Amino acid sequence: MNPADRAAFTRRQFLTTGLTLASASAAVPWFLQRSAFGLPHAAAGMRAIPGVDQDRVLVVVQLGGGNDGLNMVIPYGDPTYYKARPTIGVAQERVLKLGDDANGVGLHPQMRPMKELYDEGVLSLVQGVGYPNPNRSHFKSMDIWHTADLSGTGSGWLGRYFDAECSGEAAKPGDAAAKDPASGHNPQIGVAVGREAPLAMQGSRIAPLSFETPDLFRWIGSDVHKTLADPYKQITRQGVAENIDPHSNAGFLMRTALDAQVSSDLIRKAVSQPPLVAYPNSDLARQLAMVGSMIRAGLSTRVYYVTMGGFDTHAGQGGENGRHANLLQQFAAAVGAFYKDLKAQRNHERVLTMTFSEFGRRVYQNASGGTDHGTAAPMFLVGPMVSPGVLTRHPSLNDLDDGDLKFNTDFRSVYAGVLESWLKADSKKILEEAFKPAPVMKRA
């Protein structure tokens, strides 16, 4: 079996697994139910070839801590940049220049793999992304990006996308759908690699699947004695018990326990396949390698979410080399390897990768050789489907708002562009407000 052949790990193979599992339990987690019980009318989706909507995947890469966008996409053509950053500025001759169309901006020298994607025409660079009245608290600003709501409250934007894709009626407290997610009609699942499921993926009734390492994704107690297996199955696959309030923590735990059991088998099988290309040794690379394996295995997942932290560089962030440079190097190398993996799988055309951070940093460096919390920053979109190149102008370094860049692109316009053009969803409904979709995708 040629491991590069996507057909070797077809969706059908996983559906078969799903059916076996499904018959083992009366209550089936919602993400399995659609594929298993929805089989007759989902047949069209199953035969889908790469490129059709059902096969489209979004991978979100979160850079936590507030990435210094100005040292990532560097306005080397502007003398103010060097004036504002006497010790951490990156020398003009070292910047990876993006050509004449880029208006004097280039990439940090540690980001060569991203430059290669740019040269290949599969990288879209959106500059000056932010939102009105920027909040400089990590948590608040991260919540704003996750909820796509300026108050930073409510459900996540991707969670609302999952909710909206559900064909079933919205669950009301106390009804069967709220009590048991298996009774609703649901879309493919979102998968977050990491300990905590991100707020962005929390819908009002759909939560993502999340895990950090596949080895711990099973109960080892069943190895202790064979008589434990059946009672264990009974305990963990019962769903929400009869007299338990589904909105209570007990109800929540029973639902999660059931989801965990069924997803355990699916995911462990998928991730056990080694990647087709070598990934660098970093946490982000490890996460993206797992995502690559899951995509290759044909899981019916629409959105994957990975995170990288450490970007809160208040002190000693360095310039061409040093702390921030190392972070950029890890980031670029991991994303570069991931794209190579997708190409080797021949899945690159169905996967869009998008990166963001909760805010950029101030234009002027501080007394500690670092930068404080700022505002607008760039986003990257990767894949053959993106509208390649530098999409927006770099915000002016001379027309600042209290020392900070003025944003020129609302991040919700970027979300709208991805939702409308890639996920084929109604962005107004999901973002709960109309935003002009940013032209981040190639015209179909």
Next chain:
Amino acid sequence: MSSNAGGSASSVGVAGEPPSRSAGGGKPAVKSKVSASASAINASKFGYDQARHLLWRAGFGGTPEQIQTLASWGPQKAVDYLIEYEKVPFVDSDSTRFDGSIMRPLTPDERAALQRARRSNDTEAVARYEAERQKRQMSDRKQVRDVQHWWMKRMIETPRPLEEKLTLLWHGHFATSYRTIEDSYHMYRQNEFFRKNASGSFGDLLFGIIRDPAMIAYLDNNDSSKNRPNENLARELMELFSLGVGNYTEKDIKEGARALTGYTFEDDEFVFQKNNHDDGGKAILGRRGNLDGDGFVSAILEQRACASFVARKLYRFFAADYPTGRPEIDAAAEGMIRGLASTLLRNKYQLRPALRELFLSEHFYDPALAAEQIKSPVQLVVGAVRSLGAPPRDLSVLLDAMNLMGQNLLFPPSVKGWDGGRAWINTATLFVRQNILAYLLTGKTPTGYDAMAGSEKYDPMKLLTPLDAADPTARRDPAKVADFLTRFALGRPSPESREPLLAFLASHSNTLTPDVLTGLLLLITTMPEYQLC
């Protein structure tokens, strides 16, 4: 508390009697009205289930015998015993071993020599200093592991559970991570600072935290200068430590940052650098004058919002994850939090009166709150060792598992601390939670068994002592055994929990050997309700 502290079974709610399966006679708790009363619970309503609840919330759970002892004391004595913990003798001899000199700064002579070497391009000497620095960093990373072990051991062994529980609360509240500050001794000192002030005055915690080297380094106040104040500490002091968003302005942050200039540390001690302090006029939260850090903190403590913020924090940590999204609980919780805030103000932010009010209130024991708190990884692991009497085995394994469950002690994910509540639980952490219990009970690891699994065998039979005392024949009745264990381990077991346990017992001819009892506990600890306390 020692397990032989008067384990009389004659207390209210004998452990052997049938458990109340769930509140309101089998109906969901949501249907019944939640008590909003802050008045003290009547002694006649304080039995086994209430004592169990108190032990889990104000501590890390207890053995069946400990639960019975507390129940027999009644609510006043039980709460006093937990709150006035300094009366319980406890000598911790382990803490003196931490070395404060590992990460000491260079002496003036060393610094001068290093500078000379740099100037003269003496790469060999510079490399020597660099190698020395790396060596010390390595020893320090080892020492921070030792500090984690020390704290874990202390939580497991202490006869003063509330002292450690509060230390954990303040660690998560004034969250500081070793990852950023890279000084294990400062982390240790901060931990002792929290413990020393754990149940004293919240004001003392605030006045102390702006002088704490670990916090000063974590929030960059040592990089703040009179001419370029760093706003990090000033912002978090109000946003996360005392007032909450909406109760201050951006201007308060700017002025607050000026007030905190000059607050730094040298080696291991706080230093106020007068020359680097901006002593000009300021206005913070309505208070005017040449305010310094203490003036800033005093301005904060004058705000009723501060008392409300602390009350809410205490309520969320000990009572319920407010807002719960369940109106019948939230309405009662709001009244309770208002009362706690008033108690804090009346007592100049002394914490004990508020804690006593909470732990004695009828509201705290309402069935809607019982067994509805999701255990943090620390609660889960420390609680399992303490309540089940399991051998702690390898503390490194326990700490690694806690990390995987999302709680790495001394390494909180951000200055916000741990979100807690449902954020602890997802499909992945749930397996780690089940697996670490399997490890504690049997020594099982993902790849085999712990090296010491044979010699450190868990003896579960002791758990049954109160059952035997109440009903010598109960052990022969599988249903009685299952009910006793689920009531003890789950608090409010669902009726469905009994059947798989009976099936397992039946597959072993209903013979209650230690291995079969361990098997029962393995199953009980995988129950979704085991994650609750």
